[in-house]
Amino acid sequence: MTNMDKLYEAVEARGPVCVGLDTDFGYLPTDFVDSTLSKGENIVRFNKKLIDATKAVAGCYKVQIAYYESLGLEGLKAYADTLKAVREAGVPVIADIKRGDIAKTAEMYAMGHFTGDFEADFVTLAPYMGLDSISLLNLDEGWEKTKSPMRAFPLGKTGLPESSETGDVSISGKGYHLSFRHDGPDRVLDFHMEDFLDGAAIDGRLRLTDEPEESMVICTPFSKAGHFYYNQKINCLRARGTVTAAGRTYTFDPADSFAVLDWGRGVWTYHNTWYWGSASGQVDGVPFGWNIGCGFGDTSAASENMLFYGGKAHKLSQVTFHIPQRDGRDDFLAPWTFTSDDGRFEMAFTPVLDRAACTDFKLLKSDQHQVFGRFTGTATLDDGTVLRVEDFPGFAEKVENKW
Secondary structure (H helix, E strand, C coil), X not given: CCHHHHHHHHHHHHCCEEEECCCCHHHCCCXXXXXXXXXXXXXXXXXXXXXXXXXXXXXXXXXXXXXXXXXXHXXXXXXXXXXXXXXXXXXXXXXXXXXXXXXXXXXXXHHHHHCHXXXXXXXXXXXXXXXXXXXXEECCXXXXXXXXXXXXXXXXCCCXXXXXXXXXXXXXXXXXXXXXXXXXXXXXXXXXXXXXXXXXXXXXXXXXXXXXXXXXXXXXXXXXXXXXXEEEEEEEEEEEEEEEECCEEEEECCCCCEEEEEEEEEECCCXXXXXXXEEXXXXXXXXXXXXXXXXXXXXXCXXXXXEEECCEEXXXXXXXXXXXXXXXXXXXXXXXXXXXXXXXXXXXXXXXXXXXXXXXXXXXXXXXXXXXXXXXXXXXXXXXXXXXXXXXXXXXXXXXXXX
């Protein structure tokens, strides 16, 4: 049972009240204070009285660390003793520490507040960090480089557009700049980042053109009320432009270069796992690609599985991702297979790169494996036409999140 499950059970059993133990010494009644004890010891006595008086109706407790830090080492001992008292009462406890920082620092905060003297069931976070990212992948040579600087205090200033069809975004940080804008029917990406690869910068401008007539749009519900995911995937956009990094320039010719746009909004459940795959290219000179996925939300009524051929969408049934296992774990760099229950999507997938990132803070977790490689197999259009591809570039991913 997860800590979140325990919180739901506690709220259902005792109600939704969260009791704050943000205890300043000045809050204590004069006749309660024991002059033979320190301020910290008196605060712990007071907190224990509050816990005993409210534990029958409290769904959880919240302990604000600043009130305790203000007393120095004595206060931190009082903080630890208060957390211990709540846990001994069998009620979930939230450490109100409002932490938010880069990955390694966040890992140390997690160690400090989910284990040891300051162990709590939950922590509060300061939502004042943004993550910007650029990746460069070379399938021919089998390498990739990703750099993801943190941006402090975005506070909604990113200005994400309300739809995929309108709205421009421009982001700048120390040593980098990213922009995504509309220019008539086209979309233009501009980016620059210092010290990206082998000490050199990366620069790029890409223009995405020829949006196909049809794309995938779905609003997926979850079993939990009020949660959903609205998503659009636009495959087979033609790409024109250049990217320069470490003295090498990569040129994208719209005759044979393609892009996919993934745009989404939603309210997700706390713990979820999804599978997604995509590819865009051409077969006999005709733009062809696909979007496949499963596991994210309730897709019993509809799925996001589609083929795209010559600008038209062809709906698929359920698609299964077969990831090989080794020693009881997913072996992402071994060959995969994909099958559909209508027999219209049958593919073998040869991985080249696993762009993996895993962060596990117990309560918060993100385990991502976005695997790039080449597909070989068949896909059947609505009219029964069978298309065969060989070494068709694309990717497939498995992502587990708790947040």
